[in-house]
Amino acid sequence: MLLVLGVVWTAPNTVLGLLAGAVGLAFGAHARLRPRDCALVFQCWPWGPGGALTLGNVILHTGTSLDSGCLTYAHRAGHGDEPGIVLADHERAHVYQYMVLGPLFLPLYLLCGGVSVRNRFERAADRYARSGRGWWPWSRGDGSGRR
Template identity: 35%
Template sequence: MKRSRLTRWALWLWASPNTFVGLVLGLLLIPAGARFSRVDGVLEIAALRRQPRHRWPFAAITFGHVILGTHALELERLRAHERVHVRQCERWGPLFLPAYLLAGAWQWARGRRAYWDNPFEVEARRVGGG
């Protein structure tokens, strides 16, 4: 679906509080050797130059139009999944992070898995895989 320039700017602005968080986190990773690349209008940040020896709590995480990944291979592997989260950030704007956390807390309170059963993750797996 091709979006007008005005629509793209409006979505970018609406998601910008989340994007700002991702940018700050990315800048903090520069001393660790983080690499930045722009892929289809999204800033992807590979935190490490090679796979970490120890497992991180996540392989990639999305903040607005910024995707932080442990390394470039994970960013490539999870690109479709994380792009669903970019679209969710465009839909929810500054409400995305609180909504995501509340959805996970609600699943946990119901005796389910906070991450795996989170509706945002369910949609990302269904639409983008991963």
């Protein structure tokens, strides 16, 4: 029941993702339903610097497999030597965040710094990808050393 409510609550974001994904289909993207991630993934999405972008229950991924490894935001920013994570796990955390925050997600995400190591949403997604817990952006112990 909560899953259905989350999907409905974030539907406006999902519609944006579906529109972007549909445009990508015309340029070679492929859609694949990933129930574990509660998302429709558009793989080989033809635009962007690489990686993935989540919009509601849609993930736009420039690669061929969301199960690929990647570095955490902190590692890329030189804030320490962290082990790699799986991109699917990181993006699943964003799906969960969207399902709780719905239309509030994007404004809050941008207020927290956008695509940046400083963004608590990204730190939480990395934490979840490393440990399988802590996807909520305001969880204690976000790994930033700040409270």
